[in-house]
Amino acid sequence: MRVHRGSLFWGLFFLLLGGIPLADRTGLIDASALGGVGRLWPLAIIAAGVAILVSRTRFAILGTVLVAAVVGTLAGGAIAGAGGFVISGDTCFPAGSQALTRETKSGTLASGASAVFSLNCGTLDVTTQAGNGWSVGAAYRGSPPVVSAGGTRLEVTTPRGGTQGQDWKVVLPRDQVTSVEASVNAGNATLDLAGSHLAGLRLDVNAGNLILLANGATIGRLDAKANAGRVALTLAGPVDGAVGANAGGIDLCVPSDVQLQFRITQESLSGTNLAERGLSRSGDVWTRSGSGPLIRLDVSVNLGGFNLDPTGGCR
Numbered sequence: 001m002r003v004h005r006g007s008l009f010w011g012l013f014f015l016l017l018g019g020i021p022l023a024d025r026t027g028l029i030d031a032s033a034l035g036g037v038g039r040l041w042p043l044a045i046i047a048a049g050v051a052i053l054v055s056r057t058r059f060a061i062l063g064t065v066l067v068a069a070v071v072g073t074l075a076g077g078a079i080a081g082a083g084g085f086v087i088s089g090d091t092c093f094p095a096g097s098q099a100l101t102r103e104t105k106s107g108t109l110a111s112g113a114s115a116v117f118s119l120n121c122g123t124l125d126v127t128t129q130a131g132n133g134w135s136v137g138a139a140y141r142g143s144p145p146v147v148s149a150g151g152t153r154l155e156v157t158t159p160r161g162g163t164q165g166q167d168w169k170v171v172l173p174r175d176q177v178t179s180v181e182a183s184v185n186a187g188n189a190t191l192d193l194a195g196s197h198l199a200g201l202r203l204d205v206n207a208g209n210l211i212l213l214a215n216g217a218t219i220g221r222l223d224a225k226a227n228a229g230r231v232a233l234t235l236a237g238p239v240d241g242a243v244g245a246n247a248g249g250i251d252l253c254v255p256s257d258v259q260l261q262f263r264i265t266q267e268s269l270s271g272t273n274l275a276e277r278g279l280s281r282s283g284d285v286w287t288r289s290g291s292g293p294l295i296r297l298d299v300s301v302n303l304g305g306f307n308l309d310p311t312g313g314c315r
Helices: 005-025 042-053 060-079
Strands: 101-108 113-129 133-140 146-149 153-157 166-173 177-192 197-206 209-214 218-227 230-235 239-246 249-253 259-266 280-282 285-288 294-302 305-308
Touching (some): 005 060, 101 146, 113 133, 133 153, 153 166, 166 177, 197 209, 218 230, 218 249, 230 239, 239 305
Parallel strands (some): 113 153, 113 177, 177 197, 177 209, 197 218, 209 230, 230 249, 239 294, 249 305, 259 294
Antiparallel strands (some): 280 285
16 A cells, blocks of 8 residues: 555644644643743754665655654643643743843944844844834844844844743844845744835744735845745745755735746655645746736755645735
């Protein structure tokens, strides 16, 4: 009997994703015993690597089972309240620990500025405003985020050893910032960059969730990666770039008149819905004509999915 490895992976993954929280709620397991599981998210990437190495050997099925078990257990443990994996950065804040400290910093940026964010465990919300002023509002336990600002650069990073979670609310000057980078590890981020004009945008998500809202924005170059996580992109174009998912997913929402060109590199246990969305295929290139601007992406997917205009949207 031939086993379809994609079906095996997703079946085991969702079984654990729902089974672990259900077992916790019915008293069969104690979720507090899984308290450290969120810190083990690199195991998902390691398991994915093992599965790739054995994908063309007689151990391929075992590799599939391994990665499904690891990713499903991590995600299911997080939902059960284990602390800080994909579902909620809020779980980075341990119950019963010291009160949150809140502070705000602000300043101005010159034209052509860059904004860089590096978050380990927590939440990040970025919006924009007219003018040249920026602000960072932070809620945290322990040490505050490290905020560095100069004439053309704003950088916000998690403090060394900061494992209790950070909650950042950032406002950027839309008219001044032309480059944004965000790295999110075991957290949630929402970047509302509507109306911005960026030369470059780089997104890197590990065991987390990131939502980009870029209606009315122009982006010269987009690079986005999701490892054991999810990136949801709302774009209106024009955009050139590359997106990739390893043991994770990329969702893309666009207006109906936008022209699309995707070059797909699809490895084992991966899928797209481009045929369902009416795109035409020639080799590894999928296209859609339209009267609007062009979105052109190189898409790499391994142990995950790339979905255009998914049901429910990109939130």
